[in-house]
Amino acid sequence: MGPYSQAVSAGPYLFISGQLPIDPATGSFPQGGAAVQAAQSIRNIEAILRAVGGSLSDVVKTTVLLADLAAFTAVNAVYGGMFSGQPKPARAAYEVAALPLGALVEIEAVAFLPDAGGR
Numbered sequence: 001m002g003p004y005s006q007a008v009s010a011g012p013y014l015f016i017s018g019q020l021p022i023d024p025a026t027g028s029f030p031q032g033g034a035a036v037q038a039a040q041s042i043r044n045i046e047a048i049l050r051a052v053g054g055s056l057s058d059v060v061k062t063t064v065l066l067a068d069l070a071a072f073t074a075v076n077a078v079y080g081g082m083f084s085g086q087p088k089p090a091r092a093a094y095e096v097a098a099l100p101l102g103a104l105v106e107i108e109a110v111a112f113l114p115d116a117g118g119r
Helices: 032-050 069-082
Strands: 007-010 011-018 059-066 089-095 105-112
Touching: 011 032, 032 059, 032 069, 032 089, 032 105, 069 089
Parallel strands: 059 089
Antiparallel strands: 007 011, 011 105, 059 105
């Protein structure tokens, strides 16, 4: 979607760019609102992590961008279910004026992968 990397490693850390809720099978956003879009964004993060031998349990920090903060409760429920391990990642959540392509949610993440060897 732009001139950036999906993820960049720095030592044992993997910095994952903000993930829009684009379903790779369809190239479009899933229907159903912000919670459904949040789930897709997290699945996209999970796919990037799997590509380097990681999982959602390796995520140590996320930033959640919402087009409407009124969706926070619904997004939070999905987020809590998908990041089910303990401790949960540190997180910041913000309402923004707009997101690319009219998305309702975008999520970026930082993972700690001590055994990744700088992949």
